[in-house]
Amino acid sequence: MSDTVVVAGVFVISYGMIIAYSVYLHLRRRRATGAPTTNVRRVQDVQ
Amino acid sequence: MTRIRVLLGVAAAAMTVGLWFALTAPPDALQGEYSRIINVHVPSLWLAFLAFGVTALGSIMWLWRKTQRWDRLASASAEIGVLFTGIGLFTGMVWGKAVWGRAWDWGDPRLTSTAVMFFVYLGYIALRNALDDPVVKARRSAILGVVAVVQVPLVYFSVNLFRTLHQTQSIRPDGSTMPAEMLIAMLVNVVAFTILYVALMAARTDVARIEEASQEIELLAGDAVKPPKLSEVGDV
Numbered sequence: 540m541s542d543t544v545v546v547a548g549v550f551v552i553s554y555g556m557i558i559a560y561s562v563y564l565h566l567r568r569r570r571a572t573g574a575p576t577t578n579v580r581r582v583q584d585v586q
Numbered sequence: 587m588t589r590i591r592v593l594l595g596v597a598a599a600a601m602t603v604g605l606w607f608a609l610t611a612p613p614d615a616l617q618g619e620y621s622r623i624i625n626v627h628v629p630s631l632w633l634a635f636l637a638f639g640v641t642a643l644g645s646i647m648w649l650w651r652k653t654q655r656w657d658r659l660a661s662a663s664a665e666i667g668v669l670f671t672g673i674g675l676f677t678g679m680v681w682g683k684a685v686w687g688r689a690w691d692w693g694d695p696r697l698t699s700t701a702v703m704f705f706v707y708l709g710y711i712a713l714r715n716a717l718d719d720p721v722v723k724a725r726r727s728a729i730l731g732v733v734a735v736v737q738v739p740l741v742y743f744s745v746n747l748f749r750t751l752h753q754t755q756s757i758r759p760d761g762s763t764m765p766a767e768m769l770i771a772m773l774v775n776v777v778a779f780t781i782l783y784v785a786l787m788a789a790r791t792d793v794a795r796i797e798e799a800s801q802e803i804e805l806l807a808g809d810a811v812k813p814p815k816l817s818e819v820g821d822v
Binding site for chain 2: 549550556571573
């Protein structure tokens with residue numbers, strides 16, 4: 540694997556982790572505020 | 587929420603500028619393209635040190651004032667610190683594998699002390715998740731937050747105190763060992779990551795504040811706020 544590909548992968552994974560954490564915070568906030576979500580649940584799980 | 591969106595927008599712009607500097611800085615004469623990893627590795631660990639310092643400050647202030655917002659600040663900062671310590675370890679391992687020929691060495695004080703710091707703050711998060719009572723949670727994590735920060739100077743100065751595989755600091759009181767273009771790129775990224783820290787802290791403390799408020803409502807209202815079961819609803 541070329542050096543450039545490895546270094547690009549390091550940047551993608553590092554920045555990806557930061558973006559993933561931001562998305563996680565956004566979803567956690569939505570859940571805490573009781574905002575409507577597209578989560579799916581079976582009827583028997585709700586009962 | 588608007589303030590947080592603006593902060594995250596500014597952080598995204600700063601990170602984009604930082605990425606541009608990282609990718610356009612000249613490569614190292616011996617390491618080649620791998621030297622660009624410094625633009626993520628150093629800012630990540632700088633941010634982790636800053637975050638754990640803020641955790642200690644928040645912990646001390648909670649122990650003194652017993653105000654919930656200090657606990658919120660401390661816990662939010664610890665979580666962000668763990669994330670960036672993880673990124674620092676990952677980038678360091680890839681860089682080490684390419685330049686030293688090995689990704690990890692348990693005999694190296696810098697690497698080992700950073701790993702210990704990572705696991706101690708993971709333990710801090712685990713401790714908080716294991717406790718329900720908000721006062722007990724805040725007190726115990728504040729004590730750990732104050733004790734654990736001792737590791738930050740130990741990790742930083744480990745390269746000066748012991749013979750290590752890891753290099754010593756590139757920026758010292760008597761100047762820098764780095765060429766200007768590389769140094770500027772790294773410093774731009776340090777600033778960008780610091781702005782990102784402020785934005786993530788604002789977002790994380792906001793989530794904690796909302797969660798605390800909803801928990802208080804549940805405690806006060808009890809079963810009254812629980813939705814009825816579908817089987818209990820007559821006419822659907």
